[in-house]
Amino acid sequence: MESTLKRTWAEINLDALKYNYEKIRAHIGPGVKFLGVVKADAYGHGSVQVARKLQESGADYLAVSSIDEAMELRSNGITMPILILGHTPKDQVDKLIKNNITQAVTCEAKALEYSEEAVRCGGTLKIHIKVDTGMSRLGYICEGDYFGHGVEGILNAVNLPGLDAEGIFTHFAVADEPGDENKKYTDHQFKLFTDVIKSVEDKWQKKFKLKHCANTGATVLRPETHLDMVRPGLLLYGYGEFARMLGLKPVMSVKTTVSTVKIYPAGTKISYGGIFVTEKKTRVGVLPYGYADGFLRALSNRYEVYTEEGFAKQLGKICMDMCMIDLTDKMSVDVGSEIEIFGENNPVEKMAETAGTIPYEIVCAVSKRVPRFYKENGETVFKELLLRM
Numbered sequence: 001m002e003s004t005l006k007r008t009w010a011e012i013n014l015d016a017l018k019y020n021y022e023k024i025r026a027h028i029g030p031g032v033k034f035l036g037v038v039k040a041d042a043y044g045h046g047s048v049q050v051a052r053k054l055q056e057s058g059a060d061y062l063a064v065s066s067i068d069e070a071m072e073l074r075s076n077g078i079t080m081p082i083l084i085l086g087h088t089p090k091d092q093v094d095k096l097i098k099n100n101i102t103q104a105v106t107c108e109a110k111a112l113e114y115s116e117e118a119v120r121c122g123g124t125l126k127i128h129i130k131v132d133t134g135m136s137r138l139g140y141i142c143e144g145d146y147f148g149h150g151v152e153g154i155l156n157a158v159n160l161p162g163l164d165a166e167g168i169f170t171h172f173a174v175a176d177e178p179g180d181e182n183k184k185y186t187d188h189q190f191k192l193f194t195d196v197i198k199s200v201e202d203k204w205q206k207k208f209k210l211k212h213c214a215n216t217g218a219t220v221l222r223p224e225t226h227l228d229m230v231r232p233g234l235l236l237y238g239y240g241e242f243a244r245m246l247g248l249k250p251v252m253s254v255k256t257t258v259s260t261v262k263i264y265p266a267g268t269k270i271s272y273g274g275i276f277v278t279e280k281k282t283r284v285g286v287l288p289y290g291y292a293d294g295f296l297r298a299l300s301n302r303y304e305v306y307t308e309e310g311f312a313k314q315l316g317k318i319c320m321d322m323c324m325i326d327l328t329d330k331m332s333v334d335v336g337s338e339i340e341i342f343g344e345n346n347p348v349e350k351m352a353e354t355a356g357t358i359p360y361e362i363v364c365a366v367s368k369r370v371p372r373f374y375k376e377n378g379e380t381v382f383k384e385l386l387l388r389m
């Protein structure tokens with residue numbers, strides 16, 4: 001087991017997570033609540049450990065994408081409020097109620113079926129109404145001609161039996177993109193959102209306890225959008241330009257060790273397809289890290305890993321379980337040497353840019369066979385390997 005764990009692993013710095021949480025809290029001020037987005041296994045960081053740290057640090061809410069993700073947290077001792085952002089089938093409503101899980105309500109049909117089910121099982125389902133203000137994904141459409149119809153639909157939902165409309169939210173499409181046009185688009189989404197809320201609350205004669213819309217970009221740049229609660233994901237994990245603006249720390253690093261070192265003459269083809277051919281005598285290291293661990297194959301022959309002697313080029317096609325690197329001028333890097341794939345010395349943002357993607361996708365791609373080592377004060381406090389053993 002220990003040997004498996006030292007093949008390729010991810011280090012999750014819980015101190016950095018706590019630091020980021022506190023920095024964001026200081027940024028939003030005391031009047032605003034904090035929802036931590038921990039969907040997709042907390043962006044690959046491990047949702048149970050991340051949620052535990054947030055719970056003990058005093059966060060107010062968590063969000064996940066599905067009931068399975070919510071139940072994983074409940075079965076592991078997470079008692080704080082959890083919002084499901086995505087769809088839950090109606091036959092699971094009793095489970096939501098029993099486990100005190102809050103459900104997003106995204107349209108009239110769902111409001112009706114959730115209400116019916118809640119009444120049938122004699123409970124009350126806590127809901128947050130989702131408004132589509134321009135993301136064009138989930139939520140009541142309220143744009144333009146749809147405004148009156150949207151408001152009416154929401155009003156119907158909040159008055160249905162068996163439902164407790166605790167909150168209302170929307171999601172920004174371009175709050176993290178630069179430029180004036182994007183700023184205008186976000187302004188428009190925000191104005192539409194607050195207009196909808198006002199119209200509903202006036203007619204309802206009640207107020208939503210939690211109005212929220214600020215994702216990472218809006219949390220950092222748009223204090224006017226904070227309302228009752230912010231809802232960042234990526235920011236919490238310390239990646240991207242907005243994290244840098246607040247001086248946050250990256251939470252995850254992925255590391256591996258050199259498994260084999262060999263010397264090849266000039267003219268040798270390395271890996272599948274032979275897209276890399278040595279030009280001179282080359283000292284090649286094999287790393288037990290491939291696309292099944294989350295090393296996007298699109299990075300083949302284009303990435304550099306970090307060694308104790310600096311950056312080393314990755315050579316040829318990335319395989320499922322392995323890849324090769326050039327150690328020709330790095331004689332002290334040998335079998336067993338530790339290699340940083342991304343982390344403190346090799347920012348994940350660079351890896352994402354080289355692959356033509358975003359840091360979100362890189363951290364979510366770190367696969368379940370990569371064990372997570374949770375660190376506090378430089379010590380490993382917990383290890384987790386999500387294989388069926």
Ligand SMILES: *Cc1c(COP(=O)(O)O)cnc(C)c1O
Nearest residue numbers: 037085171215216231232233234
């Ligand atoms: C994923 C998600 C977030 C968090 O987005 P970040 O860009 O990571 O801050 C917030 N709200 C909703 C509805 C989401 O789906």
